[in-house]
Amino acid sequence: HIQAVIFDLDGVITDTAEYHYLAWKKLADELNIPFNRNFNEALKGVSRMDSLKKIISRAQPAPSFSEDELNRLADRKNEYYKEYIQQITPDDLLPGITDLMKEIKQKGIKIGLASASKNAMVVLEKLGITSFFDGIVDAATIEHGKPDPEIFLAAARQLHAESASCVGIEDAEAGIQAIKAAGMFAVGIGTADKMKEAGLRVEGTQKLSFIKIESAYLLKNK
Numbered sequence: 044h045i046q047a048v049i050f051d052l053d054g055v056i057t058d059t060a061e062y063h064y065l066a067w068k069k070l071a072d073e074l075n076i077p078f079n080r081n082f083n084e085a086l087k088g089v090s091r092m093d094s095l096k097k098i099i100s101r102a103q104p105a106p107s108f109s110e111d112e113l114n115r116l117a118d119r120k121n122e123y124y125k126e127y128i129q130q131i132t133p134d135d136l137l138p139g140i141t142d143l144m145k146e147i148k149q150k151g152i153k154i155g156l157a158s159a160s161k162n163a164m165v166v167l168e169k170l171g172i173t174s175f176f177d178g179i180v181d182a183a184t185i186e187h188g189k190p191d192p193e194i195f196l197a198a199a200r201q202l203h204a205e206s207a208s209c210v211g212i213e214d215a216e217a218g219i220q221a222i223k224a225a226g227m228f229a230v231g232i233g234t235a236d237k238m239k240e241a242g243l244r245v246e247g248t249q250k251l252s253f254i255k256i257e258s259a260y261l262l263k264n265k
């Protein structure tokens with residue numbers, strides 16, 4: 044049976060994926076680097092610095108920045124992002140998420156967070172859901188970002204759960220890869236083309252339910 048459900052944050056619990064996009068878009072525009080929603084898909088789940096490097100490498104010709112300059116650019120994006128997340132309230136929980144978490148709790152199953160974001164705690168506080176979590180991985184302690192399984196394995200360890208008995212929920216391709224590399228069951232939220240690798244895919248969070256997740260998980264483990 045399922046021992047733990049490990050959630051991604053941005054784009055799964057709340058739509059901060061949109062704020063990350065808007066903040067990067069603002070920075071890219073200032074740098075005159077082409078940037079759009081389609082390319083932004085490749086940044087989902089990717090750390091702040093790695094995202095910045097991916098954006099810069101798209102410029103023609105790609106400018107070269109010193110480490111100091113890179114840090115300042117990453118900080119600038121984060122300032123834009125922090126402004127956006129100020130406005131978050133519990134109303135910004137994506138549909139179905141609170142009910143799903145309550146259901147998981149009622150079953151005595153653990154809830155974990157595996158977010159690459161260093162702003163995760165602030166966002167959880169603003170949403171008012173910090174107390175739902177039995178374990179929250181600090182992104183600053185993770186050496187290898189998604190698609191590496193490290194962050195999901197760290198979450199399972201915190202929850203004293205075995206990988207094979209964990210379910211991960213993600214909206215990013217890199218995140219689904221990370222869940223699967225950790226030996227967990229992957230639930231993907233998004234379009235079929237992006238979520239090909241997921242064990243269960245739903246179009247949006249309103250379509251999530253524990254019974255759906257459990258049935259798919261049990262079928263997979265038969």
Ligand code: BG6
Pocket residue numbers: 052053060063086087088089090091094121158159160161162163182215
């Ligand atoms: C992930 C987001 O959750 O966190 C990425 O999907 C983001 O878009 C990453 O770059 C790092 O977030 P932060 O808040 O530490 O810049």
Ligand code: MG
Pocket residue numbers: 051052053054055060087088213214215218
């Ligand atoms: Mg995400």
